[in-house]
Amino acid sequence: MMLDTYLNQVIQGDCLDTLRTLPTDSIDVTFADPPFNLKKKYHTVHDSLEMQDYLAWCESWITEMVRITKPSGSILVHNIPRWLTYYSAMLNRMADFKHWIAWDAPTAPMGKTLQPSHYGILFYAKDARQQQFFEIRYPHKRCRKCGYLLKDYGGKKASLHPFGPLVSDVWTDIHRVKHNKYRDQHPCQLPIHLLERVILMTTEAGDVVLDPFLGTGTTALAAQRLGRAFIGLEIDPTYASIARQKLAHETTRSRIGAVWVSLFLDAVVTLRDKDWPMLSPFYAIPDPIQAIDHTAISRESGSLPVCTTHTEQNGYAQEDLFVEE
Numbered sequence: 036m037m038l039d040t041y042l043n044q045v046i047q048g049d050c051l052d053t054l055r056t057l058p059t060d061s062i063d064v065t066f067a068d069p070p071f072n073l074k075k076k077y078h079t080v081h082d083s084l085e086m087q088d089y090l091a092w093c094e095s096w097i098t099e100m101v102r103i104t105k106p107s108g109s110i111l112v113h114n115i116p117r118w119l120t121y122y123s124a125m126l127n128r129m130a131d132f133k134h135w136i137a138w139d140a141p142t143a144p145m146g147k148t149l150q151p152s153h154y155g156i157l158f159y160a161k162d163a164r165q166q167q168f169f170e171i172r173y174p175h176k177r178c179r180k181c182g183y184l185l186k187d188y189g190g191k192k193a194s195l196h197p198f199g200p201l202v203s204d205v206w207t208d209i210h211r212v213k214h215n216k217y218r219d220q221h222p223c224q225l226p227i228h229l230l231e232r233v234i235l236m237t238t239e240a241g242d243v244v245l246d247p248f249l250g251t252g253t254t255a256l257a258a259q260r261l262g263r264a265f266i267g268l269e270i271d272p273t274y275a276s277i278a279r280q281k282l283a284h285e286t287t288r289s290r291i292g293a294v295w296v297s298l299f300l301d302a303v304v305t306l307r308d309k310d311w312p313m314l315s316p317f318y319a320i321p322d323p324i325q326a327i328d329h330t331a332i333s334r335e336s337g338s339l340p341v342c343t344t345h346t347e348q349n350g351y352a353q354e355d356l357f358v359e360e
């Protein structure tokens with residue numbers, strides 16, 4: 036089957052049926068956010084298999100994800116830590132481990148345990164020697180009231196990056212879709228900025244991103260906003276239809292001039308390190324740089340190139356970038 040027929044399509048059906056028809060080594064990034072086997076109320080799928088059945092099913096789509104990913108490509112899987120421990124044993128046999136990304140977000144209490152407070156995103160390279168990867172940055176976190184940097188950099192302020200730190204493997208600045216008016220009728224829609232970060236970190240414009248559990252379309256929407264191609268698979272006709280409608284109405288291209296960035300309310304929330312030299316001329320940067328402690332960089336509106344920003348807010352509030360730790 037030619038890949039072209041699938042590009043920029045939401046394909047409704049069992050993901051395994053489609054995955055098995057896709058060519059080996061053909062997709063730049065595969066990202067999966069599968070059902071967690073926690074009895075969630077999806078329309079079509081009964082999210083409560085016996086553990087061994089669930090894991091055997093997971094191994095079959097993980098194997099397909101790795102097969103179709105290019106040698107330069109990445110494989111990412113989002114789930115609760117419990118299942119990721121099994122997934123990593125599977126993936127370690129097929130691909131090269133890069134990171135366990137901890138996404139700091141409250142999860143459901145599970146009885147007599149520590150309160151679960153992160154989801155994991157397993158990040159694998161099909162071949163670590165060939166993998167395409169871009170370092171990414173997020174804005175410095177500041178005190179909401181006083182505007183000062185939250186982190187004490189001591190005597191190192193002179194060497195701070197004006198935009199913000201490199202993103203680590205703990206993501207604390209991306210929040211769940213909070214407000215119902217921004218949520219789709221889906222029990223576990225991911226925030227679009229999470230996927231935009233994944234896509235900026237692993238792809239170039241024009242690359243292809245595939246999500247076998249598309250839900251209401253977050254991965255596809257993020258890819259489209261960032262000038263990437265997508266293939267979305269979703270078993271539930273209602274979710275597939277919501278995803279298609281959202282994609283059809285989305286006109287946003289998330290970039291400043293020629294640079295693709297993740298934007299929220301006109302503010303950049305993730306950028307690639309290598310793109311900063313192209314963006315920095317459009318920012319007023321404190322001089323001396325140590326003043327960044329209390330003075331944030333700001334975009335100089337008069338000198339901005341064309342910038343098309345998000346039309347929707349996706350449930351975020353501006354304060355989300357200023358969370359006090």
Ligand SMILES: C[S@@+](CC[C@H](N)C(=O)[O-])C[C@H]1O[C@@H](n2cnc3c(N)ncnc32)[C@H](O)[C@@H]1O
Binds near residue numbers: 077248251268
């Ligand atoms: C955790 S949700 C994904 C949510 C998605 N990341 C979003 O932001 O909307 C898992 C999705 O997988 C779908 N699904 C379950 N089994 C599937 C299968 N065999 N093939 C394709 N999709 C499936 C469910 O209907 C559900 O929408």
